[in-house]
Amino acid sequence: MRLLADIVLMPLIAFITGLFLVLMYRRVRAKIERRVGPPFFQPVYDIVKLFAKKTQISHGVMHDLSIVLLLGGYITAEIFLPVPGFKGLAEEGDLLTLIYIMMVPMLGLALGVGSCANPNGSIGISRALTAMLAYDVPLAVAIIGATMTYGTTNLVEIVRIQQEGGMATWGIATMPLLAIGGYLAVHGMFGKEPFEIYIAPAEIATGPMVEMSGKYMGALFIMQCFQLYTIGVLYVTLFLGGGENWPLFLIKVAAVVFISVAVTNVYGRYRTDKVVRWMWKWPTGIALLGLALVMAK
Amino acid sequence: MTDKPLKSHVRPPQDTMPGGAGQGCPAPDAQTRSIWRRIMDDFADHCRARSLFVLHYCTGCGAIELPPTITSRFDMERVGITPMVTPRQADILLITGYLSLKTLKRVILSYEQMQGPKYVLGFGSCTINGGMYWNSYATMKRLDQYIPTDLFIAGCMPRPEAVQQVLLKLIEDIDAGRANAWQDYYRNYDFYLGNQQRLFGAGWNTPTDVIGEARHYGYYGPGTEGEHTRLLAEGGGSAARLAHAEYPSTALTGRIKS
């Protein structure tokens, strides 16, 4: 029963937090652009509006299925995340499971876009997969380093280790280079400039989203909430000591997302090949160095 | 311009657009809905009015005042208005002034690809009665003959504050459930198609199956089909639909989803 409640509540909390993160993203962006930005409930309005569309275009079964994968993947991921006060399946799953689950939405998206027959979408999705390939390398290095440091892949365990040891045992303190490399990879995972190659409105007209309308688009908006939250929580779990309690936990998640969404506004986007090279050069290099240090310990 | 039907196109009597300044266009079934439906619809309208995506399509010169409107000085995101890239994602189609006939085709295509509820705003003189280019062979003269238009705004071109006001007025109309002009495209498709055919010839066709959508979504009216839509069928029906290649747009087409 408790699990059932968690399965319902954890994604719900994730979604609500995600809405706040989206709002923050848009407000920060507006601020840097010297303007006011959207009202408080804007993310909600957008999603409700999209789901309330009266006509709807679908591109076939695969298209519909992709949405299920997309949201399903993230909802599942939320249950595996260790958050304060909820157990979910965090105990049962581990880091690797989570990483795998987090790939599902992207693959789902690829599936759906493939059925839209829009070249822009196809280019976008191939770029997205390329980008995934690019940031997964430093991320993998960072995760390997982290698991080696903590000696476990169990997320609950990782959180417990850090919380018991206090701030000195936080990943960011014990393995700073891995944390930096990991953060750069996370920035890539957010898909923000300079790594925003698969949306790229001016180049490929928002890529995967080009044919998405109404409820599909709404689903993508929800996915964005989950994405910000999930990635933020993952980083907090690995390097920032997880959540002791909700307020602190949310602050940490928000901080992770904030840095990313703030910095993104002052860069343009790299070309695809440059993203791969950059990801494999800097974050990977830093992370490898960090890994070496960890192994040397 | 070959064999264009030269009949004068009078809007059919079952007009769902009563018009009148400030009246907007209430949905025809507004009074017959259940209370629950009404609450839901009001909530949806409330959100719709506060989240409007504008199609990023610079159709004419008025587009030069859009960047200021959207950007920092007149920041329309304050009321939830953001530019969106493709017709699929967009709610508002801004017709920023004159439309050359070549663009008009793309506009109609984009409009049909947008998902309802959708709104069309006509900028400036050119969309009302030809404007500056009234004697030009290359531009259309009256926007509301080709696609249903929610609001017009005076100006050549309207300045950002004026654009702001038209958007605010649209928000007000949506909030009050009055902005339903888009349904008229389904209900009186024959009227719009006839005018389109008059410009583009009897062979004019679009990839979107408007009649099918009208049936599917329950917007089929007595004016949906008529002498002009028959030409579509005579031309071979869906088989004659134009290849996307000839009329490019960012969005393609898809099937109706229930």
Place this chain on the structure above:
Amino acid sequence: MSDIAPKYKGSMLRPLKALSFLFREPATLPMRPRPAAKVYRGFHLNDWEKCVGCATCQQICDNDAIRMVHIPALPSDPAKGIRPRRPAIDYGRCCWCALCVDICPTGSLSMSREYIHVSRDVDSYFILPDEEGMHGVRYPQGWAKDENADLLDLKRQEMPEEPPQERADNFSEICEGYDPQTAMLEASRCIQCGMCHDACPAHMHAPEYIRAIFEGDFEKSVAEIYRTNPFPQVCGRVCTHRCETACSIGKRGEPVAIRWLKRAAVDNVPQDRTIAIALKDKAKTKTGKRVAIAGAGPAGLTAAFDLAKLGHEVTVYEEKPRPGGMMRYGIPEYRLPYERIDADIAVIEAAGVKIRCNTKLGRDVTMAQLKGQADAVLLSTGLNKGRSTRIPGSDHPQVRAAVDLLARITLGEAFDIPASAVVIGGGNVAFDIARSLARLQRRAFGKVEVTVLALEERDKMLADEEEVIESAQEGVKLINGRGPKQVVIEGDALKGLETVKCLSIFDEQGRFHPRYDETDVMFHPAQMVIEAIGQMSDVSFLGEDLTEQLEWSRGRIRIDEAGRTSVPWLWAAGDLVKGPDVISAIATGHAAAASIHAALMGETEAREAK
């Protein structure tokens, strides 16, 4: 590409400075319309008091966005150039260029700083601008024209004139007329609003003939003039030019010199061409009808010309030795040289009109004779007798009528030129005689002593402004606001005139009823007193029978709109029925001719029908 060393390196960190904007005030303005700039071109404003409905805005409009709307409730006054219509603007066309504002002759149009109108009702984009603004809210004025923005040329081309010292002692023509180039320049000022056409008693096609002059086609211009006026030489010089009073350009500036342009048109076309142009539409066949016209003034000759062109046989009877009537015997030569009248009359004669001079009605030929000779008779004998003031002493032989003296001057009949004279009257005739007398005095005595005593104040003078100015240059004195009291006679000799101050001229009903301040008396010494207060007709030639047959109205013969009297074969025209002025005479001449023609041809048709 890699062969060039990159000149710019760039930094990953420097862009981060932009993050400082997180803590700065946004540049966003409040969500409400800002007041527009002082010269903003917003929606139109129109001052209906100033607007005269000339439609110039409609002409300049790029986009055919302006429509003139006839509004019956508005005042209409063709003589002043006011039409009961106002511009309505189609904001489905307007491009806010404000050319309409810049050209508006009256300056009534301007633009407000209001710029928002949102509606889905297309009809609301067609508006009739007034001063209230588009939505009944008064916004401050935006774009209005200033000196630089004005597209109209408010200054007319200078008319070359003889300087006063050269003209003061002779009767040669003062105005030299425009040369073709100047005429074209002046013609280019016209905006073709047609107010002049409406104001002209003869409804001359002024816009058309001005346009032709602008295009350099003087012959076409003459043709346009002859459609309605067989006296271009005369009217080009001495017309009362009501057209210019109505001219839209005159609302703020100097009206187009329509009269001078007419003169320029005929001056620049040779006489034989003029005749050919004027007679182009002359009927090839004769009708066999005969018309007799009494009086070879402008009205009679106009009617004669029209009827002759229509194929009738026309004979004009004239008392004086030369035809022309008041044009010749009432207007001094320096204003209208005789050969110019001759030129116009030559065209009329070329149309086949026979003029019998020295034939006085009632003396040399009777009305009964006329009736016997002709199928229709037109009376256009004009006002040939001067009115008298009937003040004490006005029956003295040295109290003379202006028309009488002017005729004598033309005829060359000698009279004693007084060394000093006063003229009673403030109209053009008063100045004509005063200036003629001044010339004669200067010739005879080397000095001028003529005083004009006008009832009106200086700014309400009936005479043309240039008459007043030019007469002053020639030494004529003018005293305003004086009414005659009595002629002072000592023994047989006339000593002068006593006048009193005039307080008001018209009574509440607008009738002529001057009031005087009898205590304010002034004495004007003079050897001669000339009365120039108006003329009247002498119709004693009609004979008793006819006089009784005719219906009369306030001393004038009663006629219908077209000039037909109650006697079926008799028409009347000219100063007898309207005026007095040349262009009205012409107008009545046309009307009478048309009526006579219709009557004559109707008879023929009726007979043929039998």
Place this chain on the structure above:
Amino acid sequence: MSIPARLNEVLNELPAIQARPAGARRVRVDVAPQGLPALLELLKGRLGFIHLSAISCVDWIEDGQFELVYHVWSHEMKLLVSCHVRIAREPGVYVSVHDIHEPAGFFERDIHEMFGVHFDGAPSMEKFILTSWEGPPPMRKDFNTRKHVEETFEWVDYRPDWLKDIERKGGGIES
């Protein structure tokens, strides 16, 4: 204003050429149709008239001719030479100078669709702007755009309340 000596020298080498100064840094050259390519070639090679600023076409319908005006600019001489050529309106065929000046391709294509002048040897005579236009070349003087518009479109027949009110009182829009 006079024609620079260097230019005169070159112009004198070609037959049937009339040149006269046409304002500051402007020279007008009238040349027979067959002489134009050689003229452009010579100007380009000898005097550095390498920049073809524009090719303008004028429809002298009363003369039955098209006038083509080639505006070439020399960066060296700081001079614009406008070479005027008149060709017969029918059939309206001329040679392309694309091989001398590459920008000519654009202008020739433009003139082709706007006036219907065909340029032999041009890289592309395909439509660019009027791809869906089936009427006559619109810039020709015998195409009346106003008439075309009146036949193709309808105008709004405005019936605002104030107008109805005035019409009730006997007024209305004057024609």
Place this chain on the structure above:
Amino acid sequence: MTTPQVPDPATLAPSEEYDLYFGPNHPGIEGNYSVRVRLKGDVICQAVADGGYLHRGFEKIMEDRLWVQNIALVPRICVPDPVPMEESYARAVEMIGGLEVPLRAQWIRVLMLELSRICAHLFTFGGNAATIGLYTNMFWGVTMRDLFLDIFEEITGARIYHIYITPGGVRRDLPEGVLERIEALLVELEERMPQFEDLFFNNAVVIDRATGTGRMSAEEALAWGVTGPNLRATGVASDVRRDDPYLVYPQVDFDIVTETGGDALARMMVRKGEVVQAVKIVRQAIAALRKVGGPVRCELPNPLAWDLPAGDAYARTESSKGELGFYIVSNGGPRPYRVHVRGASSMHAVQVLEKLLVGSRIEDVAQIMFSLDACPPEVDR
């Protein structure tokens, strides 16, 4: 209910070529324009420009309007930079009619031209940055430009379509105190410029993207008829204001900004330099306008009856996009007999763009187009 017959790139082998329509409804396109690119992978092997979406038939309808009426029409030919249009038309008419522009009006026109150049360049910076995802710069640039539009509004009564320059001068004199406000605004621009430098011109990502993108050599540029900033970015110091001066430009002290790269970066840098130069020119114009008085327009005839003498004239103006040409023929009538507009972008929006796109990648299409500052309305007219 059929789907169109479009090759789905996902089903094609990677080596196969497919067509992609870039525009007209595409955020990476400047204005309403389209480029059909044939792609192999994401490298372009052929590009065909497709214009006419903004065709209004200006040249035709100008033949239908009076000489004065046309001043309302001309600024609409190129929306982002309308003043050079007005100037060129007015000057061509002045050349035919032999009209003398009063000195004060000449300075006002220079002022307007350079302010318009600043506006256009600020707009292009913004657009250019947006094509590579740096939206912040677009927001800043457009906002800065808007302050200049306020000045235009104050002088001319409209933000975009000024309809201010008329044959023979300008329509009205400058309003009181506007020179001071321009000066203050220039100071603000100069304060903002370092911010733009930090964010945009010195941004490593931007420079990475722009270096070598859409590169052409000086020889190519000259042969292709490229003009304006794009030509100067290849190292050729050519500027109509210097070579074929008009108005009072011979008295104005300014430098011709050149770069040698010939790529998107060099073009951007040239524009940046031109903003600085334009500020310098505006200052000189302000100083001159404080001294020079007198009328701002020569005497013109009644516009309804104005027959320009027969003749023809070709007026060239340096617009923010390059060389703008107006060829006007008068047959002595009240309307132009022929107006030919050589849009400043006619070369680099069509032929040059097509050439530069070949061999570049899909992600650079928008950047190349914006860095060339192609203005479709003046191509389509």
